[in-house]
Amino acid sequence: MIIVLKSGVSQREVMEFSEWIEKNNNNIKVNAWYGEHSTVLGLLGDTESVDIEAIAAQRIVESVKRIQEPYKKANRKFHPDDTVIDLGGGSVIGGGCLALIAGPCSVESEEQITSVAVDVKEAGAAFLRGGAFKPRTSPYSFQGLRASGLELLRQARAKTGLPIVTEIMSPNHLVLFEDVDIIQVGARNMQNFELLKELGKVDKPILLKRGLANTIEELLMSAEYIMAAGNERVILCERGIRTFETMTRNTLDISAIPLLKSLSHLPVVVDPSHASGMSSLVEPLALAAVAAGADGLIIEVHNDPPHALSDGAQSITPEQFKKLSARIKEIAPMFGKNVTTREQAVNKQ
Ligand code: PEP
Ligand code: MN
Numbered sequence: 635m636i637i638v639l640k641s642g643v644s645q646r647e648v649m650e651f652s653e654w655i656e657k658n659n660n661n662i663k664v665n666a667w668y669g670e671h672s673t674v675l676g677l678l679g680d681t682e683s684v685d686i687e688a689i690a691a692q693r694i695v696e697s698v699k700r701i702q703e704p705y706k707k708a709n710r711k712f713h714p715d716d717t718v719i720d721l722g723g724g725s726v727i728g729g730g731c732l733a734l735i736a737g738p739c740s741v742e743s744e745e746q747i748t749s750v751a752v753d754v755k756e757a758g759a760a761f762l763r764g765g766a767f768k769p770r771t772s773p774y775s776f777q778g779l780r781a782s783g784l785e786l787l788r789q790a791r792a793k794t795g796l797p798i799v800t801e802i803m804s805p806n807h808l809v810l811f812e813d814v815d816i817i818q819v820g821a822r823n824m825q826n827f828e829l830l831k832e833l834g835k836v837d838k839p840i841l842l843k844r845g846l847a848n849t850i851e852e853l854l855m856s857a858e859y860i861m862a863a864g865n866e867r868v869i870l871c872e873r874g875i876r877t878f879e880t881m882t883r884n885t886l887d888i889s890a891i892p893l894l895k896s897l898s899h900l901p902v903v904v905d906p907s908h909a910s911g912m913s914s915l916v917e918p919l920a921l922a923a924v925a926a927g928a929d930g931l932i933i934e935v936h937n938d939p940p941h942a943l944s945d946g947a948q949s950i951t952p953e954q955f956k957k958l959s960a961r962i963k964e965i966a967p968m969f970g971k972n973v974t975t976r977e978q979a980v981n982k983q
Pocket of ligand 2: 944
């Protein structure tokens with residue numbers, strides 16, 4: 635249930651009204667969102683027995699409506715303004731800032747991750763990606779450098795200042811991720827609900843990838859798990875879904891971008907690398923994603939794609955990333971976005 639309050643209502647009145655609702659309705663939790671022009675109260679819990687007319691009759695209430703969608707905290711009706719993830723120094727996702735997250739599929743060596751980090755930063759990336767724990771289809775494939783991969787990511791961050799984004803596969807590994815800036819939940823774990831609940835207790839943004847065969851609503855419900863457990867800093871990621879098409883690794887669901895943006899206030903990032911599986915498709919899909927309203931792109935970049943330990947076929951080189959980044963910077967303003975970089979932020983100070 636959503637209650638829109640009249641403009642000019644004081645914070646004290648909002649608090650008293652919220653307490654009154656919670657006192658009269660067992661198991662209902664009221665969430666207040668203070669916007670520029672209005673205040674919205676979201677009621678969480680079983681609202682079936684809440685007396686909607688009694689609420690509508692209150693002096694400070696503008697309107698009340700029941701919301702049908704099963705996701706509440708992730709719902710834009712609950713929180714009309716965009717959520718912005720700001721890690722400082724120009725690393726911002728959402729609210730008009732288009733973030734470029736780039737780096738290899740897997741962290742392979744100190745030399746590899748630091749050289750890619752330096753190159754992507756120079757080309758305009760605001761975040762460094764790199765997998766240390768890798769979810770591979772075959773148990774015989776490279777599984778990632780694990781804890782030592784995280785250490786190499788930290789070294790690359792120390793060298794470049796780029797915040798690091800890396801995937802977690804088990805709640806048991808959370809202690810190792812204390813120093814990670816954004817924790818990624820991979821497609822294969824989108825519905826690992828115990829993991830999502832644990833990430834809800836963490837004080838850092840979570841980049842949540844859409845599952846290989848999951849609907850948009852299921853993605854939003856997974857975001858809801860993290861938010862319901864207390865962590866509201868969730869970034870949604872469209873990374874392609876399984877279809878009957880076999881020419882590409884997955885099919886990029888472009889319509890998911892504007893749909894997610896209208897249904898939710900959470901930022902939407904697109905991964906054209908896993909969506910296509912082909913380096914030659916990364917640029918066209920990335921540009922299409924920007925045109926469709928994406929708040930960011932997560933792109934696999936490798937210094938030597940033919941010898942990559944994972945996902946070489948879809949990895950672009952630092953040189954290709956530089957060209958792509960320049961094109962994105964050029965077109966982003968046409969779609970109401972600006973690519974912010976750490977360099978710009980430092981120069982502004
Ligand atoms: C990755 O980002 O390297 C990855 C494994 O992605 P996904 O979970 O989307 O397959
Ligand atoms: Mn990959």
